[in-house]
Amino acid sequence: MPALTKLDIELSATVTLPASNSPLFFSALHDLNLSCESWHPISQPLSRTQMPIITNFSATVGDDPSRQELGAFFASVLSSSAGGRTIEVFSLYLWQRDPIPLTVRSAAPLLCLEDLRPCMALSNLRELYFDIEWNVGLTDPELLTLAAAWPHLEKFYINTSWGWNTPCGITPNGLVQLLHTCPLLYKITLAMDTRGYTELSPSGSLASFEWRPLPFLYSINVLDSIIEEESVPAIAAFFANIPNSSLFEFLPWSSVALFIRPDYMVYRDRWDEVHRRFTGLRS
Numbered sequence: 001m002p003a004l005t006k007l008d009i010e011l012s013a014t015v016t017l018p019a020s021n022s023p024l025f026f027s028a029l030h031d032l033n034l035s036c037e038s039w040h041p042i043s044q045p046l047s048r049t050q051m052p053i054i055t056n057f058s059a060t061v062g063d064d065p066s067r068q069e070l071g072a073f074f075a076s077v078l079s080s081s082a083g084g085r086t087i088e089v090f091s092l093y094l095w096q097r098d099p100i101p102l103t104v105r106s107a108a109p110l111l112c113l114e115d116l117r118p119c120m121a122l123s124n125l126r127e128l129y130f131d132i133e134w135n136v137g138l139t140d141p142e143l144l145t146l147a148a149a150w151p152h153l154e155k156f157y158i159n160t161s162w163g164w165n166t167p168c169g170i171t172p173n174g175l176v177q178l179l180h181t182c183p184l185l186y187k188i189t190l191a192m193d194t195r196g197y198t199e200l201s202p203s204g205s206l207a208s209f210e211w212r213p214l215p216f217l218y219s220i221n222v223l224d225s226i227i228e229e230e231s232v233p234a235i236a237a238f239f240a241n242i243p244n245s246s247l248f249e250f251l252p253w254s255s256v257a258l259f260i261r262p263d264y265m266v267y268r269d270r271w272d273e274v275h276r277r278f279t280g281l282r283s
Contacts, residue, residue: 003027003028004026004028004029005028005029005030005031006029006030006031006032007026007029007031007032007033008033008035009032009033009034009035010035010036011034011035011036011037011041011042012036012037012041025049025050026049026050026051026054027050027052027053028053029051029053029054030053030054030055030056031054031055031056032051032054032056032057032058033058033059033060034058034059034060035059035060035061036059036060036061036062037061037062037063038061038062038063039061039063039065039066039069039072039073042059042061042073042076043069043072043073043075043076044076046073046076046077046080047075047076047079047080048080049080050080050082051080051081052081052082052086053086054080054081054086054087055086055087055088055089056087056088056089057077057081057087057089057090057091058089058090058091058092058093058129059073059091059092059093060091060092060093060094060095061092061093061094061095062094062095063094064094064108064109064132064133064134065132066109067109067115070115071115071118073092074118074119075118077090077118078118078121083121084119084121084122084123085121085122085123085124086124087122087124087125088124088125088126088127088152089125089126089127089129090119090122090125090127090128090129091127091128091129091130092129092130092131092132093129093131093132094131094132094133094161094162108133108134108135108165109134109135110134110135110136110137110166111132111134111135111136111137111138111158111159112137112138112142113138113142113145113146116130116138116146119146119149120145120146120149120150121149122149122150123149123150124152125149125150125152125153126152126153126154126155126184127153127154127155128150128153128155128156128157128158129155129157129160130157130158130159131157131158131159131160131161131162132159132162133162134159134162135164135165135166136158136159136164136165136166136168136191137164137166137168138158138164138168138169138170138190139168139169139170139174139193140170140171140173140174140177140193143170143174143178143190144174144177144178144181147178147181147182148181150182151181151182152184153182153184153185154182154184154185154186154187155185155186155187156182156185156187156188156189156190157187157189157221158189158190159189159223160189160221160223160255161255161256161257162255162257163191163223163224163255163257163258163261164191164223164224164225165224166191167193167195167226168191168193169190169191169192169193169222169225170190170191170192170193171192171193171194171197171204172192172194172197172201172204172235172238173201173203173204174193175188175192175206175220176204176205176206176208176209177204179206179209180208180209183210186212186214186216186217186218186219187218187219188219188220188221189220189221189223190220190221190222190223191222191223191224191225192222192225192227192235193225194225194226194227194228194231194235195226195228195231196231197231197234197235197238198230198231198233198234199234200234200237200238205238205241206238206239206241206242207241211242211243211246212246213246214246217248217249218242218246218248218249219248219249219250219251220248220249220250220251221251221252221254222250222251222252222253222271223252223253223254223255223258224253224258224261224267225252225267225271226263226267227267227270227271227274228270229270232270232273232274232277233277235274235278236273236274236275236277236278236281237277237278237281238278239274239278240277240278240281240282242278242282243282244282250275250278252267252268252271252272252274252275253267253268253271
């Protein structure tokens, strides 16, 4: 029988993942996709399973985790994958709900550096997809701490569907530092913190980054970033420093869950104005 290299498993709350203490159980597994109704069936059996050469780990779960469940999940991923050193693509999603619930997001947990710190063990990470219905409270120092652990990072997605729902995010200067820290990065989904940014900072310019000619788009999704009118010209000038030779995609307030937010039109219009201005400045 040929070695098992890819496995898709769908679990219910009453069915658990088979466990084994032998690294031979999934000794050739490269690609694991888990789909679960809840968090209960995942962590304990996963922590007793060995996948020593896993490169692609994906989990889609039907409800949001508690902070304890999220921590247990990360611990089980690391213990089952020889510390996570072989993982190149890591994905954690919440099932999309139809219709999107009008939940009170202010009561949701706040995703912080300590919640994501276990992912720093994934030293060969190229792609991170993390999308749960939590608010996000990451700032420049915290995002750059994470990024420093992933020198090969190419794609960085945090809460593409749900947004951050806080004023936090990466500042323009922080974005420049992020690109220098992860020079292979070309897909970014992070909220931006534009508070007080009313003039272009020469020390934090995108012109200082060596933009590689790629056969695909550089892309930044600023999610549900808040921006005030007085910051629009400076933010437009900031993005105008991306050279015309680099294909570039800019996405603000673009998910279904964000369309139903009461502040959607105000901030989407302002970001559209940013886009119009920097497109004109680049042409």
